[in-house]
Amino acid sequence: MARVRLDRLSKRFGAVPVLDDISLDIAAGEFVAFLGPSGCGKSTLLRMIAGLESVDAGQIHIGDRRVDQLPPGGRGVAMVFQHYALYPHMTIFENMAFGLRNAKVAKAEIEARVAEAARILEIERFLPSKPGQLSGGQRQRVAIGRAIVKKPDLFLFDEPLSNLDAALRLRTRLELAQLRRRLDATMILVTHDQVEAMTLADRIVVMSDRRIQQIGTPMEIYARPANRFVATFVGSPPMAFLDVTLNVGADGLARAALADGAGVQTAMPLADLPSSPTWRLGVRPEAAKVVAPGTGLVDAKIAFVERLGDRTLVHLRLADGGALTAEDAGTSRAAMDDIVGLAIDGPVHLFDAEDNAHHPRAPT
């Protein structure tokens, strides 16, 4: 278990900058997920921590050691690769023992550690097999086992679930969560799947466009996204944005008015908000409800309907051209082209012209 500190890291591939001034502090034993769309630099960041990419500027500390100039094998990290990267010509036992042999661990100790890891992961019977004889899920376990036996200070996971089918992914996710309890180690997971990040990580680092957009617990990221990118990227279906103007409402709280004048009461004092030429109101589907026409905030036309069984997603188009998604009961009778009323019933978010988000003060 070790604390990890990234200090002002930058990286470019040739003339193309891929990471700008990244700083991050990860506590010992913490599970952090790097979340972002492909090409945001999250994998590069992970590979820099592992030592697979050089560091152009900045420092990396693992525990008390500065590691950015050390070779990958000397950093005390283990990594689970996206395509597992098992050595095809070695047995499962040899795959797991390879790193320990390089580290000159005693033979008896190697056997004990491999046996222990194989027991935890329930892959004992595969030890004499070659990777080619195993299924995708089994290979995944071996890849994790190969990391475990090294007892590293830090585990790195590079999109470890992306090669599994949906059912197996769910199961492996649960197992990973359990494994994490048992191992009690510092872990970093790179993923583009928000569900993985939300369910596994203590904290999420949302990345986009070479930079960290927000660092926070899954609930913070969801409830108080720092900007429009995070608000859109986390949450499915994504938050909708409506152009609004702000005026003063009850108790000095800001009231967001749509084009036709209908207003939504926010929980933010207008005085706390900066001045901005334009404002957008962010509404998550669960905060929007479908009601009878004329009884809601405004009337809207149903663009289409997605029935998910337990609930129904109703995609609405407003008279002023704005679009948003509302949640309705699984038994909803909404149909395309119906005119319905829209009610806002839940937390809303305000975004200024710079796309920065504004939320009510956190309850104290």
Place this chain on the structure above:
Amino acid sequence: MSGSAQPVGRSPWEARAGFAVMVVLALIMVLPLLWTLGLSLKANNELLRDTGSVFHGPYTLENYGSILRRAAVFRWLGNSLLVSLCTTLGVLTLSSLAGYGFARLEFPGRRWLFALVLFGLAVPEQSVIITRHQMFSALHLHNTYPGLFLPGLSAPFGVFLMTQYFKAIPVELDEAALLDGASRLRVFWSVLLPLTLPAQATLGIFTFLSSWNDYWWPLISATRSEMFTLTVGVASSQINFAQTSGLGFLMAQAVFASAPILAVYVVFQKYIVRAVSGAAVR
């Protein structure tokens, strides 16, 4: 060979006719070989009168007996074996190292150097022979074993093949091994090299065969009979055709000299075909 790409079927009659044509063509193909075998089994003085006597007895193994009594042929056989093995081992070693270097490592001038090596594919052996011969004379390498096998090591094909092969292995494997604390050399030796065995086999067979059958360089470099390879040795007795010890003997020599490679071919046919055609396409 799988039957995946099969043209539309044909009638049994057509199939039988096609088969007959193939048999005839195959017979034409092997006729010179059978003729050679036949001649080698006849007494020399009988052939002197009429080679047509091959179609009837008596047959004799006398010519093969004479070969066994000539030490030179065995010396040539040994030379060929030694030179071909050294060339093959050398090419495999140099090509594997260089292939790994070009495919996986970053160093100044890498692209440029690889292009330079590719350029070598266009240089025929014959066009460097004059200066190469001068060089080997100056170094007193003619009529030595290193003199015979060293030029074979300079062929760029192996480096090209191994570079392509290393490139096809996922880089994740190197990375996993580096994270497992392996040195560059250990990554090469324990992780990647075992995965290149099919390419090693292809390159090894191709190199051995080319070296074994090479006539051009040993003809120029080996001028003393005891340093002849089998190809040059057989050629030398052929050029003295007129005063040779006899047709039957000459043909027995042809059979004797081709037997090892044909035997190897029969056993390893699949690999040899793959190696040779793989090398041609590059």
Place this chain on the structure above:
Amino acid sequence: MSAAAAPRAGSWRNALFVAPYLAVYLALLLYPLLAGAWLSLHKADLFGGEVFVGIENFQRLTRDTVFLQAVRNTFYFVLLTVPALATISLGLALALNRPTRAAAVFRGVFFSSSVLSVTIVTLIWRLVLIPDGGLIANLLHLAGRPPIPLLSHPDLVLPAIALTTVWWCLGLPMMLYLAALQQVPAELYEAAALDNAGRWKTLTHVTLPSIRRTIVLVVIIQCVLQFQLFGQAQLLTQGGPNGASRPIVLFLYEVGFRRWDIGYAAAASEILFAVILIATLAQYLTSRGKGAER
């Protein structure tokens, strides 16, 4: 991926892996090539006398009737062998592209001559071609015909050597065609069958277009190989009669290693190099576009 897993990119130490080969390559291929180009501009002999003469050697070549005859012979030989090899091996490949045991045996037979060395091949074919008791002479005798002096008639000698060469080299192009035929997707044949295409139509509209690039490749590879004709001519005829079967490489060999006029031989070798270089570039361009096939 830039530096493939190279943490300290661009290190000189990494070059150690390629250094051994590069040393051999530079010493034994590149240096002789460049030194040869330099030498071709000199009048030089075995005893180390070297006088710079500029392009005089090349001018001499253009006037040298022996060399010009060798060039003609070489191109004539390429013309005799390459089309024959390319078509006969294609026919064999088309006939033998089936998964039966018999086809495998036939493929083995037609490829078998390819593993023999040139000295064995010429030894065998000498006893086929000579009018005095050769196989062909014997067959003609059975037919009541007189023997033909195949190796000593100026008009017949190159065709005879070409016949030997076709017999020797048939296997490789056949295997290349077979490999290409295996790559033709079965759906294409199924589609052709659904369209009621006959066998000839299927061949000309599906099969041959699908392996078009391989056909070009085979022709180029064979041009390069046959252009370097040496052993068959040197061993069967020593270039005779009267130089009628002397190819460029044999000219080069005689000038360089019999007459020891090495500057002149180097000039001839530069011509050879230029021709092969052009053909190899063509091959490179053809196989590089390989992804575009089908």
